[in-house]
Amino acid sequence: MEKLPSILLVDDDKTTNFLNRLLLEDLQVAQQVLVAENGQEALHVIEQECQKTSCPPLILLDVNMPVMNGIEFLETYAPIKQAAEQSIVIVMLTTSLHPRDMARLESLPIQGFLNKPLTKQMVGEILQKHFKQELPT
Template identity: 60%
Template sequence: MPKLSSILLVDDDPITNFLNQRLLDEMALTEKLLVALNGKEAIALIQENSESATGCPALILLDVNMPVMNGFDFLSAYEQLAVACPQPSVIIMLTTSLHPRDVQRVETLNIAGFLNKPLTKEKVTNILQEHFGTTTAE
């Protein structure tokens, strides 16, 4: 399978971002891995990178609870974006909270999935199989 155009990690925890970045690098899924510490930074990265063919993230891994702009607010802002992406991003929300209120709210959103942290190779493989029709980029 060809590598994904780009992947966007959105999480306010630098350690989580580091570990997820390392996992995705080891799996060799993309040449372009973008990292944002909140939803506002993520929106800015998407806008900045949407002009190039590899700029629109094929996959967005989005934390739910973040300062400045949380995952839910990001999704609202993302839907309003006027960027020319060849196809919509696959958005997977990641959380440490499976609070029934959050789970219920997520079920009403236009996202591809909801996973409990931590991100693992198995979880990424399942995302690739379900949404991109493959298990690895190699």
């Protein structure tokens, strides 16, 4: 399996980021796992990575965060993504979604929702569905 150049984790929970990073590194699915603790940090990381090497092809995004939440990130990020013409997969990771949030997310550039915690099976499904890749055995 060819590794993704990078995956960006965006979550304000340090423990969640640690565990998700550990899982992704253990599965060896990306050359680099990047972490941001809110949407504003994520925008900065994306800007740096897109200029330096290549944009992260996969972003795992939490909904509820301080400073800039996942919905605000998507509203800000959508025009940037279109301008850059990048095919970046964004999957929301959450514990639950309020129907009001679900309605707002339907019009934004995401490719799915997953309930926390992230598992090996979930990572495998994302890779297969969006990147036509299988987990290494």
